[in-house]
Amino acid sequence: MLSLNMMSTVGAILRVERHLNYNIVVNGFHQSCVQYLNQRWREKHGLTANPNAFGLLTNLPDYTFKDGKPTPLGIRQKGRLDKQRDYAAKVIKLVGEIDYAVERHAKMQEKEKQRRQQILDSKLKPKGDLLLQKQTGKIKN
Structure with a gap:
């Protein structure tokens, strides 16, 4: 029972x-x-x-002065503000690193493209009699 x-x-x-x-x-x-x-x-x-x-009860001050003086920070309010400031600084730093990496990757891709084009341009050149005819402008297609 x-x-x-x-x-x-x-x-x-x-x-x-x-x-x-x-x-x-x-x-x-x-x-x-x-x-x-x-x-x-x-x-x-x-x-x-x-x-x-x-929320409002957590983030806002407990009281205000009638003459408009700023109220002192609450017990843990300064800690929360510092924490948010640190988060913002870290986000800005990481976004900057990502932007740098994206730009660097784009530059590397462009360099690789130019290098490949240079190799192709150097491989397909006329030789011998065709080169002499091209230089004088007498080449026939």
């Missing part, structure tokens, strides 16, 4: 699976977890997986 506490835990888990109730009871304590959020719904609506990682 199941105890009352165990039955409430089983009932809570079944409610989570059926109706997406975010309250989970474990050993008589109510708990909620990010993994029980409906991730497909959040992704479909363009939201982040963790609602506490990004």
Whole structure:
């Protein structure tokens, strides 16, 4: 026979699976977890997986001064700004490297094309009497 506490835990888990109730009871304590959020719904609506990682409450200051003075940065706001600045610098560096590689590849292809054309031009030259006739302009086709 199941105890009352165990039955409430089983009932809570079944409610989570059926109706997406975010309250989970474990050993008589109510708990909620990010993994029980409906991730497909959040992704479909363009939201982040963790609602506490990004948003107005996270990114904006907690208060503003009426006279327009800038508010000091929050506890982790400077760290987030530095992290985003580092990401931007890394993206710019990598994009520059890719642009350089694309240009270098195009130049190498052009050089190879010129080299092949030079080889073809040097191979198919008239020789002997045909060369003398071509130089004097008397060649007949």
